[in-house]
Amino acid sequence: MGGPGGGVSMDPTAHATAETFNLAYSIMDSSRVSTFFISILLIVYGSFRSLALDEGKGEEGDEKEKKESNVTTLDSLQAMCLPLGASVSLLIMFFFFDSMQLLFAVCTAVIATVALAFLLLPMCQYFVRPCSTKGKISLGLCGRFTLAEILSVGISICVVCVWVLTGHWALMDFMGMGLCVAFIAFVRLPSLKVSTLLLSGLLLYDVFWVFFSQYVFSANVMVRVATRPAENPMGIMARKFSIGGVGGNIARNAPRLSLPGKLVFPSSHTAGHFSMLGLGDIVMPGLLLCFVMRYDAYKRAQHAKLAESGIPLPKHWQRISYFHCSLFGYFLGLLTATISSEVFKAAQPALLYLVPFTLLPLFAMAWMKGDLRSMWSEPFVTPPAPKFQTI
Numbered sequence: 001m002g003g004p005g006g007g008v009s010m011d012p013t014a015h016a017t018a019e020t021f022n023l024a025y026s027i028m029d030s031s032r033v034s035t036f037f038i039s040i041l042l043i044v045y046g047s048f049r050s051l052a053l054d055e056g057k058g059e060e061g062d063e064k065e066k067k068e069s070n071v072t073t074l075d076s077l078q079a080m081c082l083p084l085g086a087s088v089s090l091l092i093m094f095f096f097f098d099s100m101q102l103l104f105a106v107c108t109a110v111i112a113t114v115a116l117a118f119l120l121l122p123m124c125q126y127f128v129r130p131c132s133t134k135g136k137i138s139l140g141l142c143g144r145f146t147l148a149e150i151l152s153v154g155i156s157i158c159v160v161c162v163w164v165l166t167g168h169w170a171l172m173d174f175m176g177m178g179l180c181v182a183f184i185a186f187v188r189l190p191s192l193k194v195s196t197l198l199l200s201g202l203l204l205y206d207v208f209w210v211f212f213s214q215y216v217f218s219a220n221v222m223v224r225v226a227t228r229p230a231e232n233p234m235g236i237m238a239r240k241f242s243i244g245g246v247g248g249n250i251a252r253n254a255p256r257l258s259l260p261g262k263l264v265f266p267s268s269h270t271a272g273h274f275s276m277l278g279l280g281d282i283v284m285p286g287l288l289l290c291f292v293m294r295y296d297a298y299k300r301a302q303h304a305k306l307a308e309s310g311i312p313l314p315k316h317w318q319r320i321s322y323f324h325c326s327l328f329g330y331f332l333g334l335l336t337a338t339i340s341s342e343v344f345k346a347a348q349p350a351l352l353y354l355v356p357f358t359l360l361p362l363f364a365m366a367w368m369k370g371d372l373r374s375m376w377s378e379p380f381v382t383p384p385a386p387k388f389q390t391i
Contacts, residue, residue: 046184
């Protein structure tokens with residue numbers, strides 16, 4: 001239809017349809033799909049690794065006790081203090097990043113090496129099983145390790161070294177995946193109460209540092225820290241010790257490193273554009289999902305004992321587990337966060353959407369099943385037996 005100036009006006013319905021198509025096209029970008037798939041896969045895999053550590057399948061007593069000693073269980077005080085500690089760490093990286101970037105890069109490389117070795121260990125165990133025994137190899141003062149453990153650490157060191165040389169985003173993502181799985185597997189939330197305190201505090205933390213920090217510090221602190229690259233340690237050392245020759249030139253020209261505190265995936269629609277998701281947006285909801293997976297296993301064990309005693313069980317109990325409910329909520333929360341970032345064209349605090357979408361359905365389902373009281377207060381702790389029996 002012709003307008004007053006001879007132009008063409010678009011039908012409002014057609015305009016809305018075009019905007020909806022563009023939004024759907026942006027969400028279906030390969031970078032977005034990769035973010036969804038990898039984040040959910042890491043949570044599921046990390047939860048199963050955590051459950052395997054609890055069950056200790058195929059492990060001797062000493063080995064099982066060693067792994068259990070590495071597990072950290074958060075209490076209510078730690079859950080409330082963790083967002084404060086994260087805020088302090090964020091401010092340190094914001095104000096002192098330039099003077100401490102070598103320390104940040106080295107610490108990140110060491111931690112990522114250990115986490116990546118943990119991620120690769122089951123695969124290495126599978127490949128070396130036909131040609132290895134259960135015995136351990138002595139490495140002198142370092143201790144005794146299995147062939148699979150040595151292989152996984154060796155591959156991890158190689159990956160980190162290549163990352164330092166190239167700074168490639170895929171290697172950074174690989175290291176970030178190891179950090180996610182290790183954190184989910186070795187950190188425990190003992191109850192729904194602690195989970196709620198932790199996630200609620202982190203929701204406020206995320207909202208403040210993404211939305212309101214620019215009014216206090218004249219910059220978006222969260223985005224600035226997440227996207228700031230660190231100077232390559234090789235270049236720093238080459239300049240400090242005046243290393244010359246071909247090796248010195250390579251070291252001085254080494255690329256700046258984006259630290260693995262996030263997962264990034266390249267867009268197939270826009271060249272040079274990456275989708276980014278912080279590791280905390282995977283790990284923190286992942287701790288909740290790990291807790292509900294352990295609770296599902298706990299309930300299955302209880303019902304197995306009741307079934308052996310001849311007590312009938314509700315037929316609908318196992319149709320939908322708490323883990324399935326929370327995982328679907330995580331997917332919906334991540335989808336909502338993605339749509340919001342596309343609509344507002346700005347960084348969004350993902351936990352603002354992930355926390356309600358994972359916690360609220362879990363509360364509703366636990367209340368309907370009658371498990372809310374037991375989930376709220378440390379369901380895995382067995383009360384001590386009374387010293388005296390009343391007759």
